Amino acid sequence: MPESATVDWLLAGDPAIRWQAMRDLLDEPAEQWRAERARVETEGWGARLLALQDEDGQWAGGAFLPQDFAWEQMHTEGQPWTATCWALTDLREFGLPPNCQSARRTVQLVGQNSRWDHAGEPYWHGEVEECINGRTVAQGAYFGVDVAPIVELLLSQQMEDGGWNCYRESGSVRSSFDSTINVLEGLLEFEQATGGTEASRAARRAGEEYLLSRQLMYRASTGEIVDEEYLSFSAPNRWRYDLLRALDYFRQSGLLTRTGPDARLAEAVQHLRSCRRPDGTWHLGKTYRGRSWFPMDPGAGEPSRWVTLKTLRVLSWWERSPES
Template sequence: MTDPVIEWLLASDPSIRWQVMRDLQDAPEPVWMAERAKVESEGWGARLLACQDEDGQWAGGAFVPAGFTPEEWREHGQPWTATCFSLSQLREFGLDPASDRARRTVDLVGANSRWDEGGQPYWQGEVEECINGRTVADGAYFGVDVSAIIERLIGERLDDGGWNCERANGSLRSSFASTINVLEGLLEFERATGGTDPSRQARRSGEEFLLERKLFRRLATGEPADERFLRFLHPNRWRYDILRALDHFRSAAIHDGTDPDPRLGEAIDHLRSRRLDDGTWPLDWSLPGRVWFEVDEGEGQPSRWVTLRAMRVLKWWEQ
């Protein structure tokens, strides 16, 4: 019997279809790889690549678009069209890192893109942990040597095991958002290179920071650290929610060959409770700000991206 939710997911973009085939249908690798190859030439992946500048960047900037003003940020929100967010979205779509287009992009970005803060070459990293965590994830995925950024992130870990972008301003406690951005980068680095003893230790400590807090609770009081952590967001950009964290722990456990940690149980229960009667999950909110195009139906509507991630997390947990 055909699952109508699976059919609904498959009636979408190649960037979703190949992940459904791999993660939900257990399709043979040649089958989902053939679908993944379409990301470069069809749908959202091709559309985003068509927005690329001749010098390899997007919107003329590394973190913010060229000519972007503080006034627009205040009035319309942070923009998401510059190079760093475009690369992360291509990684999420699943652009083949071995493709000629991906290799050319990596080289052009390395040669021509400079960070807004400090002017460093792009693949040397920025100064903020959140940004560097995503730069590591993108770089490792696309085959760049990001070991120097890894060493910096390891040295910036706080005493409670995680990270905080406000560390340079005196923060001594880790944040959920900074920590998940770094964790995703560390895991991608391990996939690409095997990692190092210090990088693996850093990932374990950051994961323990989240697990001790059941992914969303304050350690001191047990209260939710932020109600938005329980509401599902896509694209996450730099923001945190429990589904993003659950998907990381799923991916990490598969990589490590370990069972799910029982401390994820409360977050799993919340995820189950949010499933709609038709078997899908809604997009609870989205970030304001400039985008190239939308990849969801809108707030309050069933979301293919949220549903894909929720279904693969539950499949992993229940197996």
């Protein structure tokens, strides 16, 4: 169990943090954490984000980019995080109850009105890029949408090494950690919602092996760390990979399949332990440029409830396993 002061600090946060701390750290009865989870719709970050929704169900008038944003602005402003796909990702991570009125209304309106920037595809049909489609599968499966056709497309795009890469069409022959974690999260959510298919389960296992064979951070060719940024934790992750995001995924996968942690996660887990602050919290390692609706943490270098919550539940899962 984490120190009570750290848990009290988490419980003093947003409902999105509180209900997950109650479930994942305190093992409170389901009726208690579900009552707290229901507050996401009416209080805190969830209510605030829902209040920013357009009348047509979108956010900022667009699916991937705000309606008033031009690609040229990427260089000066950075990627914006205010459009529909990012809002839905946040609401899923907050734990907005999928059957609440706001969620049902959003799913319907987004399906009717939102179109992807790529070629005007209806939102819940997905588009062509692996990262985008992985997140769309995660959102759709979570909110009760039939995303099986997008899953089939993702399975057809899996690379020989077991992962995925959004630059596949540009000639990439090796998978990307960033692309792979986005797809794996989508396939896991699909499996949780529907049981998955034999093919989707096999693809997910192969994607996991791609990361595990590299101990979540190393190049297969040289044994060097792929990117030092992977050692620094962010919240929200947006589309980017880091060790905490990967470990939290493997925790959820293990809970679903009732399997213990793979020994190849040990070095990544040890890195998590080494990042703990003297006050028992973990700090936000980095933030990303670009428009966002509102901050959810004080800033880089400051204690982060999101990072602390996720780290503590990963460590709790790891340490409860006989194999660890």
